[in-house]
Amino acid sequence: MRPIEEPDSAHAPWHAGGPAREDTLAIIYRNIEDVVYQLRVEGEDAFRFVNVNPAFYKATQLLPEQIIGMLVRDVIPEPSLSEVLAHYRTAIATGHTQRWEEHTDYPAGRRVGRVTITPVCDAHGRCTDLVGTVHDITDMVEREARLQQAHHALEQAFATQGRLAESLRREEERLVLALDGTGEGVWDWRIDEQSVSFSGKWKEIMGFTGDMDGATPEVWRSRIHPDDTASVRDNIRRHFRGETPYYSAEYAIQRANGEWIRVRSRGSVVERDAAGQALRMIGTTTDITESHRVRQALAESHQRLAQLARQVPGALFELVRRPDGSLACPFISEVAQRLFGLAPAAIQADLGCLSRRIPAAQRVRLRRALEWSGVQLQPLQTEFQVEMPNGELCWREVIATPTRGADGATVWYGFSDDISGRKRSEDTIRLFTEKLERRANYDTLTGLPNRALFRDRLEQAILRAEDGNDEAEVALLFIDLDRFKGVNDLLGHDAGDLLLAEAARRIQDCVLKGDTVARLGGDEFTVILTETRELAHVGALAQGILDALARPFQVHAELIYIGGSIGIARFPSDAGDPDELMRNADHAMYRSKAAGRNQLTFFEANMQAAAIRRLKLLAELRRALPDGQLELCFQPIVDLATGQVAKAEALLRWRNAAGALLAPDSFIDVAEESGLIHEIGDWVFRTAADHAKRWSHLLGRDFQVSINKSPVQFQRQPDGTDWVAYLEGIDLGARCINVEITEGLLLNLSDTVLSRLAALQASGMQVSIDDFGTGYSSMSYLKRLDIDYLKIDQSFIKELEHDNFSRTITDTIIVMAHKLGLKVIAEGVETAGQRDCLLQSGCDFAQGFLFSRPLPADQFEALLRR
Numbered sequence: 001m002r003p004i005e006e007p008d009s010a011h012a013p014w015h016a017g018g019p020a021r022e023d024t025l026a027i028i029y030r031n032i033e034d035v036v037y038q039l040r041v042e043g044e045d046a047f048r049f050v051n052v053n054p055a056f057y058k059a060t061q062l063l064p065e066q067i068i069g070m071l072v073r074d075v076i077p078e079p080s081l082s083e084v085l086a087h088y089r090t091a092i093a094t095g096h097t098q099r100w101e102e103h104t105d106y107p108a109g110r111r112v113g114r115v116t117i118t119p120v121c122d123a124h125g126r127c128t129d130l131v132g133t134v135h136d137i138t139d140m141v142e143r144e145a146r147l148q149q150a151h152h153a154l155e156q157a158f159a160t161q162g163r164l165a166e167s168l169r170r171e172e173e174r175l176v177l178a179l180d181g182t183g184e185g186v187w188d189w190r191i192d193e194q195s196v197s198f199s200g201k202w203k204e205i206m207g208f209t210g211d212m213d214g215a216t217p218e219v220w221r222s223r224i225h226p227d228d229t230a231s232v233r234d235n236i237r238r239h240f241r242g243e244t245p246y247y248s249a250e251y252a253i254q255r256a257n258g259e260w261i262r263v264r265s266r267g268s269v270v271e272r273d274a275a276g277q278a279l280r281m282i283g284t285t286t287d288i289t290e291s292h293r294v295r296q297a298l299a300e301s302h303q304r305l306a307q308l309a310r311q312v313p314g315a316l317f318e319l320v321r322r323p324d325g326s327l328a329c330p331f332i333s334e335v336a337q338r339l340f341g342l343a344p345a346a347i348q349a350d351l352g353c354l355s356r357r358i359p360a361a362q363r364v365r366l367r368r369a370l371e372w373s374g375v376q377l378q379p380l381q382t383e384f385q386v387e388m389p390n391g392e393l394c395w396r397e398v399i400a401t402p403t404r405g406a407d408g409a410t411v412w413y414g415f416s417d418d419i420s421g422r423k424r425s426e427d428t429i430r431l432f433t434e435k436l437e438r439r440a441n442y443d444t445l446t447g448l449p450n451r452a453l454f455r456d457r458l459e460q461a462i463l464r465a466e467d468g469n470d471e472a473e474v475a476l477l478f479i480d481l482d483r484f485k486g487v488n489d490l491l492g493h494d495a496g497d498l499l500l501a502e503a504a505r506r507i508q509d510c511v512l513k514g515d516t517v518a519r520l521g522g523d524e525f526t527v528i529l530t531e532t533r534e535l536a537h538v539g540a541l542a543q544g545i546l547d548a549l550a551r552p553f554q555v556h557a558e559l560i561y562i563g564g565s566i567g568i569a570r571f572p573s574d575a576g577d578p579d580e581l582m583r584n585a586d587h588a589m590y591r592s593k594a595a596g597r598n599q600l601t602f603f604e605a606n607m608q609a610a611a612i613r614r615l616k617l618l619a620e621l622r623r624a625l626p627d628g629q630l631e632l633c634f635q636p637i638v639d640l641a642t643g644q645v646a647k648a649e650a651l652l653r654w655r656n657a658a659g660a661l662l663a664p665d666s667f668i669d670v671a672e673e674s675g676l677i678h679e680i681g682d683w684v685f686r687t688a689a690d691h692a693k694r695w696s697h698l699l700g701r702d703f704q705v706s707i708n709k710s711p712v713q714f715q716r717q718p719d720g721t722d723w724v725a726y727l728e729g730i731d732l733g734a735r736c737i738n739v740e741i742t743e744g745l746l747l748n749l750s751d752t753v754l755s756r757l758a759a760l761q762a763s764g765m766q767v768s769i770d771d772f773g774t775g776y777s778s779m780s781y782l783k784r785l786d787i788d789y790l791k792i793d794q795s796f797i798k799e800l801e802h803d804n805f806s807r808t809i810t811d812t813i814i815v816m817a818h819k820l821g822l823k824v825i826a827e828g829v830e831t832a833g834q835r836d837c838l839l840q841s842g843c844d845f846a847q848g849f850l851f852s853r854p855l856p857a858d859q860f861e862a863l864l865r866r
Contacts, residue, residue: 035059035113035134039072041092041127045085047072050129059111059136080104082403084115091119092127102134112138123702123735140290147184147286184284187267189217192279196220205263205287207256225252225260232265239269240278247283250292262292314417315339319400321374323408327351339396339418341389357387366398374410377402383419395423425819432812443519445497446504454518454526458578461516461530462571474571475532476581477542478589479507481523481549482563482597495555499562506548510541526585532570535602542566542600550598565592566600574603618670620656625683629655632687633854636863637706637825637847640839645864647704647738649847650688651854652680672712681713682721685737689727691857692736695864703864706738706768714753724763734764740791742770754785761786768825772813790817794828794848801833811841818842 029036035056039047049067056067067075076084080102091098097118104111113134120129185202189195196215203212212219224232228251239247246268252260267283317332329351336344340354347354355363362384373380380400385393400414441453449457458476465472481503487496500523507525508517516528527545532538549564567589575581588603595601624630631653639646654662671677684707692705727734739760761767768789792813799806810826817824826838829848838846855863 029053033136035132035136037132037134039088039130039132041129045073045089047085047088047130049075056134059113059134077105086401087115087117088130091117091130095119095121095125095127101137110138111136112141144291184286186282186284187220189267189281189283190279191281192273202285205255205261205285206253207259209256220253223254225254228252239267242276247281250288261287262289264288314415316415317400317413319412319414320405321370321410321412327370329354339416340386354386358384359387359393370412373400373402373412377404380412380414383423394418395420422819425815428812429816429819432809432816443504446501446519448504448508448525449516449518451518451520454516454520454528455578457516457518458528458581461528462578462581464530465571473532473573474581475529475538476569476571476585477527477529477538477545478567478569478582478585479525479527479545479549480565480589480593481525482565482593484523484562487555487560487562491555491558491560495558495560498555499553499560502553503549503562503564506551507545510544510548538568538570539600539602542568546598546600563598565589565597567592567603568600569603617667618674618676621654621667621670621674621676624654624656625679627657629657630680630683631655631856632684632691633856634691634705634860635847635854636852636860637845638851640835640843640846645851646845647706648860649706649740650684650691650708652684652708668710672710675712677710677712678715678717678720681710684708685723686721686726689730689732689737693730693732695861696732696736698861698864702733702736704736704738704766706740708740708770711742711753714756723760723765727763735766738766738768738789740768740770757785771827787822789823789825789845791825791827792843797826797828797834797838797848798830800837801831807837807841810838810843814841814843 030053032053033055035053037052037056038050040050042048049070049072052067056062057064060067062075072084072088073081083100084102087098087100097116099114099116102113102115104113113136115132115134117130117132119127120131121127185205186199187202188197190197194216196217196219198206198208198212198215203209206223221229228249232249232251235244235247235249238244246266248264248266250262250264253263254260264286265283267281269278269281271280272278315333315335317336318330320328320330322328329347332344332347334344336342336347340347340357342354342357358366366382366384369380369382372378380398380402383395383397386396387393395418396416397419398414398416400412402410402412405411441450442448443450458474461474465474481500484496484499487499500519503523504517504519504525507527511517511527511529514530516526518526518528520526527541529538529541546564546566549562553560553562567585567587569575569581569584569588571581574584584603588601592599592601633651633653634648635651636645637647637649638644652664654664654667656662668677671680688705688707692703695703695705723737724734727737739757741757757767766788767785768791769787770791771793772790790813792810796806796810796813800810814824823844825845825847826834826843827847829835829838829846829850831850834848835846835850852863
């Protein structure tokens with residue numbers, strides 16, 4: 001929503017309906033007597049004025065610089081501020097308009113207004129703005145006060161009716177003038193003569209004009225609503241008989257033009273005959289139509305509030321801590337019976353009956369939290385257990401806001417709810433997190449350390465070698481299974497998994513207890529050997545691994561022969577750091593492959609030929625962007641609930657000079673190492689943003705495109721594209737871009753990465769975690785980052801229909817994400833069965849070959865048009 005602006009000749013906001021409607025709305029906005037204002041929601045209790053109408057300045061006598069850009073707390077004084085903030089929070093929490101009557105002291109004086117505040121939310125239900133109006137009822141309130149004063153004066157006059165009649169007549173005219181000034185119409189009823197005279201104000205209220213001399217009481221009686229006639233007559237008779245000190249009645253009456261209004265009539269007999277019969281009665285009539293409507297609305301509001309208190313799942317309550325420290329509960333809603341197994345009246349009579357149901361340790365913690373909240377006047381939010389009548393311990397949550405009473409007491413108004421289900425879910429998530437963290441460090445198939453844990457142990461081994469004596473060494477073995485791909489192709493992935501598990505066991509049987517065997521992925525394994533002073537020992541152990549892998553593998557009914565190729569590099573003789581050691585062992589392993597497989601090779605300097613080939617690839621890659629060889633394909637992301645294309649992921653492709661179309665796996669490592677990833681990444685961003693703008697215009701709504709951002713791209717790059725500025729330059733909303741990051745980025749979540757990620761999010765861009773559940777990172781990063789989406793890795797989706805473990809993991813990820821307010825995207829959906837499983841589990845979005853392969857931009861646009 002755009003800020004409300006006061007239109008002028010140069011900059012008038014656009015409104016559907018053309019210039020005429022725009023001018024009309026501008027005139028209304030500028031001249032409306034009610035106050036209109038707009039607040040930007042910037043955080044908890046942080047609301048900033050972004051626009052107000054002229055009526056606001058008139059009502060408050062404040063200057064624009066004292067309002068625009070200021071926080072609410074800097075403009076609205078206490079004690080009104082606390083009430084206002086409470087209503088704002090309620091509007092944001094409920095998503096509904098709030099109404100109340102507000103008394104505020106401004107430089108112009110005390111103002112009373114009926115306030116409404118309406119939350120404005122974005123497409124994801126997040127409140128971004130508050131729009132409010134204030135109808136000034138100060139005059140009406142003051143008028144009612146004057147009426148009350150006049151009534152009081154009248155009552156005093158009636159109380160002294162025993163005074164001399166001459167003195168009363170001298171004051172009558174003065175009283176009529178005073179009452180007319182307060183809005184009261186005076187009538188003088190000569191009961192014995194059956195005639196009534198009316199003041200000018202009475203005739204104005206009733207809509208009569210002209211001379212009414214000689215009018216009879218029928219002028220008034222005949223216009224009383226039939227439903228009220230009997231009660232009015234009864235009140236008059238009772239006063240005539242002396243049963244009441246004065247006559248008073250409220251009723252509906254019809255004005256001269258046929259309009260029905262609500263009035264309050266009050267009067268007193270001022271003359272009686274010797275027998276005590278009433279001869280003359282004087283009174284007033286007041287138009288209370290508006291206040292009657294307010295009272296009706298208030299009564300209906302109270303009724304609705306009571307109904308809501310019975311319908312909400314939790315219990316509403318008022319808690320008071322008196323100056324002497326004792327606690328009392330003046331009110332708690334009927335839900336308390338279900339929530340605590342105690343009647344509301346019992347709790348209100350003795351709060352101790354509830355306190356005794358809470359375990360002692362938690363009771364102490366709850367009281368401390370209450371004391372802190374009361375002293376600091378900060379909101380209270382805590383959890384505790386309560387013992388139900390059946391002996392079961394159930395979890396409850398209490399949320400309350402404290403205020404200070406005039407007598408020094410502290411009053412909390414709050415809400416308590418049953419969170420037993422949530423606590424059970426948290427326990428489930430905690431157990432899952434422990435399993436997930438285990439999975440983050442260990443390969444689920446073989447039980448070996450995975451790449452992340454391997455890297456950590458390698459670094460530790462090298463540090464120990466550096467800190468030890470000069471003869472300390474670390475040997476790294478890179479092992480790749482030979483002909484493994486053929487097993488997968490011929491016998492399927494299940495057979496391949498069985499073979500990998502057995503290969504891992506055989507390799508582990510060949511090493512000592514203190515050495516590390518890890519699976520990097522696929523059919524690649526590593527072994528870290530420490531304290532290897534003898535080269536022959538390393539060679540013998542590697543040969544033992546080759547011999548173990550050369551033995552046939554029994555997979556189902558088949559005997560399978562594979563073998564392995566091993567490359568060996570040593571620290572410090574072959575490399576000076578972990579990265580170089582890993583590269584050199586990898587070079588040596590590829591030399592074993594090239595030499596015929598099923599052998600081991602120690603690293604030698606001439607193995608840098610592989611690095612030369614990478615340099616050639618780098619040289620070709622440097623020409624890719626200038627020569628227009630890079631392309632973007634777009635794969636649709638489907639809303640599972642509707643089956644419609646909701647967004648897209650941009651996927652990079654390189655059509656090199658030879659005409660081959662390469663996926664990022666074949667060149668992205670080189671791009672990252674060389675720094676070209678910054679230039680390429682910026683091109684991907686700009687191209688994706690341009691397409692997002694085109695497709696948003698085509699669809700008539702914001703269309704989001706996801707782009708992958710390499711961890712290297714978060715490094716400082718002075719000459720790079722300013723993504724936020726670029727989006728502003730093409731007038732594209734930042735929410736049209738979703739940045740996908742991998743869990744690998746979160747391994748070293750530095751302050752630099754955090755600040756750059758926060759800058760993107762602050763602009764409105766959304767963030768996804770790609771391949772969730774396969775990396776090393778802890779669940780704790782979800783607390784540190786404002787993530788919008790989790791993308792479930794396709795390794796879970798592949799076995800979704802047949803593997804209960806994959807189904808359980810997927811379901812748990814979805815439940816966890818939704819509990820955290822995140823959306824879930826499933827990758828690699830290839831079958832209708834997988835889609836149906838995801839839909840049943842409540843997954844939000846999916847992408848994969850079932851819906852479409854990645855498409856060039858023109859074909860993807862054609863898909864959108866269909």
